[in-house]
Amino acid sequence: MLGVQCCYSVQINRGSATLQLLGMDENKVSLAWLAGPLSGLMVQPLAIQAPLRALVTDVASEGQQPLGNAYIGLMTGCGNLVGSFLSSRSLTKLFPIFRTDVQALFAAAAFILCLTVGLCVTYVREKPTSAAGQGYQRAPSERSAANVSSARAPRFGSGSDDESFGDSDGGANLFTWFGFFTLFVFVNTWVGRNIYLGSSSAAEGSDARRLFEAGVRLGGLGNCLTAFVTVVYSPMITSLLERYGTRRTYAFSQLVEALCLFAAFFIRGTPGQEHPSLLLKTATLITMGAFGVVWATTMAVPWALVGAALNRRYPGRVGLFTTLFNVSQSFPQLFVSLGSPWILDKVGGDVSVVMAIGGLFALVGGALIFVLRVDLFDDDVEERSVYELEDTVRDEGGERQEPMY
Structure with a gap:
């Protein structure tokens, strides 16, 4: 995931400005x-994020999956840091074999992606560890976490039926990505135009062009700050879930x-x-850095x-459904990509208007979390300890297996 996010980072830092x-x-x-969301929709089974998510579900026990996904957040932060550093x-x-910095930048990101994927497929062994799998053993250190997160059924939608996860968790995630994609596409343009009052269409060497390029560089620093906050906040996720609950x-x-x-x-x-002014630059960096919490x-x-x-x-x-869930990230990107030119024509090219509309979508996503009762734990379901669950595991011949602690 570090390699994937490194590629995203160089695209966010340099993509729009270069074009x-x-x-x-x-x-x-x-x-x-x-290009991104279209390819994501058409080749989802090969889109790399879905297999990575399926791999986490496959090799980590239920009690460890929130931590595993938090580590993915940590790695995306590290990837953002690497990509932002390379972009600067x-x-x-x-x-010197490359003619421009942009060529060298994207080649470096591609190399890092190939390297990290190679390490992953070399060292990770796909050995399912669900409690229903034959031969499953839970390490002693996992038992306390399992009692919290494995013994309760996840809640999605208005009831406790897991089948409704596509309508609730997917819905909330969809609205999150409406806002995210406005940031990805326009953040550096926003800094260059709205903060520095520069212009990308100005003649090369002109004051307006230099101001725009200076804004893009500050945007790169802001993306670094986003990555730093992501790295700091990601290890805190599991503790926050336990203390304040999933919805909050x-x-x-x-x-x-x-x-x-x-x-x-x-x-x-x-x-x-x-x-x-220094105050304006500081406000810009704080605004961008806070996105690390969201990411x-x-x-x-x-x-x-x-x-x-x-x-x-x-x-x-798991692979099929994680792939389908990943579509909830592709559709908003299509919507933003197609709708933004029309909005920008109406507002004189002010990209901050598109970003503010993305903020409205984020509010809708936050409301859905409560309306649809999205929760990792369902207190209405009778709690059963992981020991009771494992006591009922049967082998292929139908015989009851003893717990294997």
């Missing part, structure tokens, strides 16, 4: 981002997302000033919910 500097109309840049360097000095923890991230995207509309440079939560909580439900209902079809 604009090459001459693409900034109102149409979002259309170029259609002049890589042609290190790799999940909804808090939606509120942070909405506030950050709304703030983008109000944080603006002052015409006539040569450069943004860490979104990488962990929805997938822990889905994994827990699939382990109970469809343990043999």
Whole structure:
């Protein structure tokens, strides 16, 4: 996942700005981002994130899955840090075989992805560890966590039936990604235009062009701060879930997302000033850094919910359903990519308007978490300890197996 997020990071840091500097109309840049969600929808079984999520569900016990998904959030933060760092360097000095920094940057990201995927497929062994699997053993250190998260049935929707997870957890995740994608596509453009008051279409070497490029560099620093907050916040996710519950923890991230995207509309440079003030730069960086809370939560909580439900209902079809769940991230990207040019035409190219609309979607997602009662734990279901569950495991011949502690 570190390699995947490194690729995303260089795209977020350089994608939109590079297209604009090459001459693409900034109102149409979002259309170029259609390539990602379209390919995601068409080749989902090969889209890399879904197999990785299925792998977590496959090799980690239920008690460890929230922690496993939190580690994925941690690795995405590390990938963001690596990608943002590479985006800020002049890589042609290190790799003179490339003509431009952009070529060297994306080649480096591709190499890192191949390296991390190679390590994963070499060292991870697919050995299912669900309580219903034959030969399953739970380590002593897992028992306390299992009593909390495995003994209770996950709740999705208005009842405790796990089959409704696609309507509730998927719905909340869908609205989260509406906001996310507005950030991915427009964040550096927002800093360059709204904060620095520069222009990507200005002549090369002009003051307006230099201001825009300076804004893009500050946006890269903001993305680094997002990654840092992700790395710090991700290890805290499991403790927050236990202390405050799934809904509060999940909804808090939606509120942070909405506030950050709304703030983008109000944080603006002052015409006539040569450069943004220190206060304005600080507000910009804080707004971008706060997204680390959202990213860490979104990488962990929805997938822990889905994994827990699939382990109970469809343990043999985890890959299929995680792939389908991943579609809830692709559809919002299509919507934003296609709808943004129309909105930008109406508002004079102000990308902060699109970001603020993304904030509205984030609020809807937060409301859905409570309306649909999305929860990792269902207190209405009679609790059964993991020991009782394992006592009922039977072998292939139908004979009762003894617990194997």
